[in-house]
Amino acid sequence: MAPAPIEEVQPSTKPVTSFSPKTCLELVDQLTPDQILREAQYALDSDLLALLTRATRSGATSQPDSKRLLEELKSHFKTMSENAHKPTFNFETLTTGISREIDQTADRLHQANSEMEKLQEQIGAAQQLLREVTRTTSPPASPTLSTGTTSSTPGTVPFEKLGAAEFVNFKAEDLDASCTYDRTYRNRRVAFYGEFPYRYPGGHHKARPIAENSYLKGIADELSKSHPTLDFNSAMVTKYDSPDSSIPPHSDDEECIVPDSSIVTLSLGAARQVIFRRKLPGEYKRQVITVEHGQVYVMSRASQEDWDHSVPSVKRADFQGLRLSVTFRLLRKPTIAPPVSAPPTGNSSISKTTQAPIRKVLILSDSKNMTFDCSLLSEPTVAFRKNLFYLRDLEQHSQSIAQADLVLISAGINDLRHGKADPITLHNHLAAFTGRFKSHFIFDSVSPVAMRADRFNGLNTDISKLNELMLEFSLRSRNFKLFDNLNFGLSHLARDGLHLNDSGKSSLSQCWVMCILIYLGIRKGKGGGLVTYINKRACDSQNIEKLKVNVDPNDYSGEFQFLKIHNCKGSNKTMIIVNFYRSPSKNPKNFIDLLDNIARGLDRHSRKQIMFFGDANIDLIKYDTDINGQNVIDILAKHSFAQLVSKPTRITDHSATLIDHVYTNNIENISSCNVLTYNISDHLPIATTIKVGNVSHSRRTNFDSYRYNITKQETRLFREANHQIFEQLIQAETWEDVLNTEGSSSKYNKFFEVYTKHYNTAYPLKSQRIRRKFERSDPKPWILP
Numbered sequence: 001m002a003p004a005p006i007e008e009v010q011p012s013t014k015p016v017t018s019f020s021p022k023t024c025l026e027l028v029d030q031l032t033p034d035q036i037l038r039e040a041q042y043a044l045d046s047d048l049l050a051l052l053t054r055a056t057r058s059g060a061t062s063q064p065d066s067k068r069l070l071e072e073l074k075s076h077f078k079t080m081s082e083n084a085h086k087p088t089f090n091f092e093t094l095t096t097g098i099s100r101e102i103d104q105t106a107d108r109l110h111q112a113n114s115e116m117e118k119l120q121e122q123i124g125a126a127q128q129l130l131r132e133v134t135r136t137t138s139p140p141a142s143p144t145l146s147t148g149t150t151s152s153t154p155g156t157v158p159f160e161k162l163g164a165a166e167f168v169n170f171k172a173e174d175l176d177a178s179c180t181y182d183r184t185y186r187n188r189r190v191a192f193y194g195e196f197p198y199r200y201p202g203g204h205h206k207a208r209p210i211a212e213n214s215y216l217k218g219i220a221d222e223l224s225k226s227h228p229t230l231d232f233n234s235a236m237v238t239k240y241d242s243p244d245s246s247i248p249p250h251s252d253d254e255e256c257i258v259p260d261s262s263i264v265t266l267s268l269g270a271a272r273q274v275i276f277r278r279k280l281p282g283e284y285k286r287q288v289i290t291v292e293h294g295q296v297y298v299m300s301r302a303s304q305e306d307w308d309h310s311v312p313s314v315k316r317a318d319f320q321g322l323r324l325s326v327t328f329r330l331l332r333k334p335t336i337a338p339p340v341s342a343p344p345t346g347n348s349s350i351s352k353t354t355q356a357p358i359r360k361v362l363i364l365s366d367s368k369n370m371t372f373d374c375s376l377l378s379e380p381t382v383a384f385r386k387n388l389f390y391l392r393d394l395e396q397h398s399q400s401i402a403q404a405d406l407v408l409i410s411a412g413i414n415d416l417r418h419g420k421a422d423p424i425t426l427h428n429h430l431a432a433f434t435g436r437f438k439s440h441f442i443f444d445s446v447s448p449v450a451m452r453a454d455r456f457n458g459l460n461t462d463i464s465k466l467n468e469l470m471l472e473f474s475l476r477s478r479n480f481k482l483f484d485n486l487n488f489g490l491s492h493l494a495r496d497g498l499h500l501n502d503s504g505k506s507s508l509s510q511c512w513v514m515c516i517l518i519y520l521g522i523r524k525g526k527g528g529g530l531v532t533y534i535n536k537r538a539c540d541s542q543n544i545e546k547l548k549v550n551v552d553p554n555d556y557s558g559e560f561q562f563l564k565i566h567n568c569k570g571s572n573k574t575m576i577i578v579n580f581y582r583s584p585s586k587n588p589k590n591f592i593d594l595l596d597n598i599a600r601g602l603d604r605h606s607r608k609q610i611m612f613f614g615d616a617n618i619d620l621i622k623y624d625t626d627i628n629g630q631n632v633i634d635i636l637a638k639h640s641f642a643q644l645v646s647k648p649t650r651i652t653d654h655s656a657t658l659i660d661h662v663y664t665n666n667i668e669n670i671s672s673c674n675v676l677t678y679n680i681s682d683h684l685p686i687a688t689t690i691k692v693g694n695v696s697h698s699r700r701t702n703f704d705s706y707r708y709n710i711t712k713q714e715t716r717l718f719r720e721a722n723h724q725i726f727e728q729l730i731q732a733e734t735w736e737d738v739l740n741t742e743g744s745s746s747k748y749n750k751f752f753e754v755y756t757k758h759y760n761t762a763y764p765l766k767s768q769r770i771r772r773k774f775e776r777s778d779p780k781p782w783i784l785p
């Protein structure tokens, strides 16, 4: 191409005055060589050299292109310099520099490429190694989908799309009309039909025949006809009827889905995206598909171990209307263990190798644990309680014991006290007995009796001897462990500065079953467990009642305890205490939904003082940026609850978070809420002082005065005289300034300003000295006298 003389050059686009790598890229990529040259000529005065250097550095031009461009430029410069009679312009030096730069850049590019390749090889090898390690430590994924999709190779996708024609005549609207939805989530509704119940984190559905819904049955029959290899016995309809309708990332990896089965989802109505993510570390990958009306996608149950999936919400503008999905699964029959009291004869071993091992827990206890609620155990665990007042009667339970995986024994006091057994004989009896079984035994330490020391001193000596012998046996036994309930509990409480009386000790003792089961992960909805201690001097135990709140017992998004306390400190008033905990592993959104339901349920008690205390694991320090923090505050505020804690409650070397919350529906009755700087645990204690009943004014205490040595505080006097002043000011106000202000928010601000001015005039702030005498009479108001 012959270069055009410089006089004739017209820039083809707007003059380029600065050259970012992006403009260079665009120039070089999008323009023809002719245009490049023109642009280069135009830009010569600005920074041609920079243009070319950057373009080549950023890899915008391939080496041959650059060279060709360079040649063209060379000849053009030659003409230009001749025409311009500029002997001093040394284009030779310039072009040689550019040429060298291009060569060096090409070398660098090449070098970077080969380094990148090497790195990629190393990453691949590391991922392979990781997979091998994972495969050898966990059983290999079962053969997957009947249609051939595999799960374990990172390169493959976890789904397969099947034909669509057979389902196009089914209509989302008709299916919707035929369904009775049995669960409503924040953004979607679900109707489940199936031979067996279906339980998944955050949800539980009872069995009901697919045939109950004839329209759905028609769809199921069509699936069986067109894809006879896909086996299923349940159908779950999910309704997405708004742009917000969505299902968050999850895996259908519940135990109750048959391992080798397929999970089949039919989509009816508007098209929606489904996002699959490979969740294994080092193998992250995202695959997005759009499923249209009538389309079916199939995932293997095995793929759920490595992948999750979700249906995201859509922008309002992109919402195309109602979509219903039907997910067909093959669920297994929940195994109900035979009652341990009537075991099949002869077989005393516990099968650990069956596909869905059911853990059987047997609780043999004297009266103290007889209230334990076995329904708190998660599937597949069953528990049976049997009364065992004497250890000497263990033999009577041997058949049940042989059936159990775990036997919790809490007895012994009666043997020592009434049976006159001596600790050594009891120990020998237990050691010989437990040695005959494969079952594991956990033995509750025997609590000392606190009665008249002169009469029972001997008994307590025997009790501690028995505990001691049991501890020794526990150290050498294969299947027997002492759970030192008493010391465990007392040492914790003593550390926390609390002291229990006898009934306190005995109620603590009742917790041991729960403690063990939580520890072993057998309790439903694994969690922290909650204890609410109420000091007897605040309220007699007969005035404490469990409050019934309509909460789905299968919702494990959070743990809650509801207590109703009557007559607290003789006040003739009723207070409701809600103690809560959200494990960090539980979805905060579901937890907030649950809180919303609970607070709604408590609305009818709104005239009572209601307090929520607990660890939400939602950091309110991050309130400005954390949607969960905003939601929890907003949702409770909607039910008139205010959050009281304002300082971090958990401080580590690396973090300070406000995750323990206190909410009240009546802030007037709260004297103070302070985080105490006392590290008895990883969470700091929060002391909230609540006024109960007719508290005299003088009893009110300002905590901050202790902690920060504040001797003055500012108050307003709400006297009759001040009320009158306020009324006069408000009546005399013409609100002219407000009316003359434009715009609703400016109007509001103006109103607030005028109102505050009058308020401050009528009720001026007065500095008051804090009386220190209460410090002496009531030095720790958060500890009851």
Ligand SMILES: O=C(O)CCC(=O)C(=O)O
Residues within 6 Å of the ligand: 236, 238, 247, 252, 265, 274, 309, 311, 325, 327
């Ligand atoms: O609607 C869909 O496509 C997905 C439904 C789903 O993932 C489920 O129900 O578990």
Ligand SMILES: [Fe+2]
Residues within 6 Å of the ligand: 250, 251, 252, 309
């Ligand atoms: Fe799913």
